[in-house]
Amino acid sequence: MTRESVPVVLVAGYLGSGKTTLLNHLLRTASGTRIGVLVNDFGSINIDAMLIAGQADGTVSLSNGCVCCSVDADGVESALTALLRPAAGIDVIVIEASGIAEPRALIRMITGLTDARLRYGGLAYVVDAAALPDLRRRHPEVDRHIEIADLVVINKADLVDDVGLAGVRDLVGAVNDTAPTVVTADAVVDPGLLFDAADRPVTSTASGGQLTLDALLAETGDQDLGGHDHGHDGGDHSGHTHLHDEYQSVEFVSEAPLDPRRLAAFLERPPAGCYRIKGVAAFDVPGHRQKFVVHAVGGFVRVHRLPWSGEPRISRLVVIGAGLDASEAHRGLQETVGDGIPDEHGILRITRYLSSV
Numbered sequence: 559m560t561r562e563s564v565p566v567v568l569v570a571g572y573l574g575s576g577k578t579t580l581l582n583h584l585l586r587t588a589s590g591t592r593i594g595v596l597v598n599d600f601g602s603i604n605i606d607a608m609l610i611a612g613q614a615d616g617t618v619s620l621s622n623g624c625v626c627c628s629v630d631a632d633g634v635e636s637a638l639t640a641l642l643r644p645a646a647g648i649d650v651i652v653i654e655a656s657g658i659a660e661p662r663a664l665i666r667m668i669t670g671l672t673d674a675r676l677r678y679g680g681l682a683y684v685v686d687a688a689a690l691p692d693l694r695r696r697h698p699e700v701d702r703h704i705e706i707a708d709l710v711v712i713n714k715a716d717l718v719d720d721v722g723l724a725g726v727r728d729l730v731g732a733v734n735d736t737a738p739t740v741v742t743a744d745a746v747v748d749p750g751l752l753f754d755a756a757d758r759p760v761t762s763t764a765s766g767g768q769l770t771l772d773a774l775l776a777e778t779g780d781q782d783l784g785g786h787d788h789g790h791d792g793g794d795h796s797g798h799t800h801l802h803d804e805y806q807s808v809e810f811v812s813e814a815p816l817d818p819r820r821l822a823a824f825l826e827r828p829p830a831g832c833y834r835i836k837g838v839a840a841f842d843v844p845g846h847r848q849k850f851v852v853h854a855v856g857g858f859v860r861v862h863r864l865p866w867s868g869e870p871r872i873s874r875l876v877v878i879g880a881g882l883d884a885s886e887a888h889r890g891l892q893e894t895v896g897d898g899i900p901d902e903h904g905i906l907r908i909t910r911y912l913s914s915v
């Protein structure tokens with residue numbers, strides 16, 4: 559891998575598709591390659607950055623807005639160049655976009671960077687095999703995201719049967735028949751697929767259905783990047799919808815331990831409009847005082863445990879959805895706080911969702 563310019567690889571995909579899982583897999587397995595990471599989360603608490611903390615050769619995080627839209631391009635450029643300090647010896651930078659980022663806008667932002675040490679290294683787009691059919695109905699623009707991917711990762715293959723998987727492959731192939739497609743569980747992708755893709759020159763000849771970078775950049779209607787300031791509540795997106803126009807996030811922080819039974823009930827029956835819940839939880843139950851990382855995605859709950867690495871035992875949760883009633887969501891979150899009586903049976907409601915990942 560050349561040190562002359564560092565490829566910037568984008569990892570995008572809808573909420574909960576497995577982007578952080580993929581990033582963590584790359585960080586664990588791409589030994590020999592020094593990876594700098596820029597993580598962008600939608601809410602002001604950057605849960606994703608917490609979940610990769612300490613593993614990357616350099617990490618910067620941008621919170622409180624989509625990197626594609628409300629964060630200004632100069633801010634992104636300075637965050638990326640901060641990763642290029644010689645001592646870090648970074649070979650590749652991976653940007654994990656928020657789950658509602660607009661990949662086209664991200665690509666334009668990266669190709670518009672002025673620092674010659676950085677170059678665009680391709681888009682890996684992660685899809686949740688179980689959720690894709692319904693997601694495409696709700697958000698047809700997802701096809702436009704798949705269309706421009708250089709690598710499509712069909713993740714969560716474990717949640718669908720062979721027929722379902724074949725259907726998802728067909729859907730993806732119909733939209734983008736040139737990008738390599740890998741089918742994964744827990745986003746186990748050969749890192750060489752991303753970094754080799756990053757190293758190959760981006761072509762300007764059209765092949766099959768995939769848009770070339772030139773064609774993408776020539777498209778009209780969304781060329782207003784660079785120092786713009788779209789908010790989440792309806793900037794002008796020149797005639798088409800960006801997912802984040804519709805989405806809200808609600809954040810919750812509690813120093814008091816949570817009640818596992820109440821948290822499980824919240825994860826299982828989230829407030830109307832909620833699609834994604836993620837965060838870390840602390841319980842005051844003997845034997846269960848570790849950091850519980852909790853995820854809910856479209857009805858699937860997953861939990862894993864980690865040691866607290868010196869940080870305060872504080873619970874932080876983010877709820878993301880469209881049409882969320884923020885005060886109802888906040889009330890529901892508040893109700894997960896325990897009443898100080900350790901619930902040794904209640905913890906089973908959480909531990910039943912434990913996975914090793």
Ligand SMILES: Nc1nc2c(ncn2[C@@H]2O[C@H](COP(=O)(O)OP(=O)(O)OP(=O)(O)O)[C@@H](O)[C@H]2O)c(=O)[nH]1
Pocket residue numbers: 571572573574575576577578579580606656657658713714715716717742743744745834836852853854855859860861915
């Ligand atoms: N069953 C199953 N669950 C998975 C798989 N990959 C990831 N998950 C789980 O799905 C949840 C979301 O995964 P993340 O990697 O955090 O997804 P993300 O795309 O980064 O989510 P956002 O950043 O919120 O958009 C977590 O609970 C993961 O453990 C998989 O292949 N199968």
